[in-house]
Amino acid sequence: MILKHWLQEFEQESNNTRKLLQSVPQKDLSYRPSDISWTMGELAQHIATIYYWYVGTLTQDVYDIAADHLERGSPNDIKETLTLFENNVKKARAALASLTEEELSDEWTMKVGSKVVLGPLPREIVARSFLFNHIYHHRGEMIVYLRATGNKVPGLYGPTYEDSMSSN
Known part of the structure; x- marks a missing residue:
């Protein structure tokens, strides 16, 4: 039953992520709120990359992220990031659809080479935190970046403040 709900959430939230990434302007990709922060382009690319991690998380019991190479393109090209x-x-979507309810309780571990960096934990916990919630966290950061650069933020869960002000 949880997988049915996760698939619905995945579709709804992928659409929200798409709206957010489509609102990132090429002209502001180099914006960085602080010296230790990613640029807007790097943050957008990271959000797009998290969706790639669904495959290793949902189809492998041990995911070595160092051995998995993803061609990402340039974080300075929003069109490349949208394609990614x-x-x-x-x-x-395919990885999530291939999962069974029973596999949710399987132990899962993430490694970087020989170093364990996450787990072992039940796949269900990892999927919720490392995949779903991780995306939502970074989308919130992106909203701050967009507002800080004077860009319009799309309504993800209804009208934004700006939308409500323009209707007055």
């Missing part, structure tokens, strides 16, 4: 996003969403 769309390709990764297709892969993520």
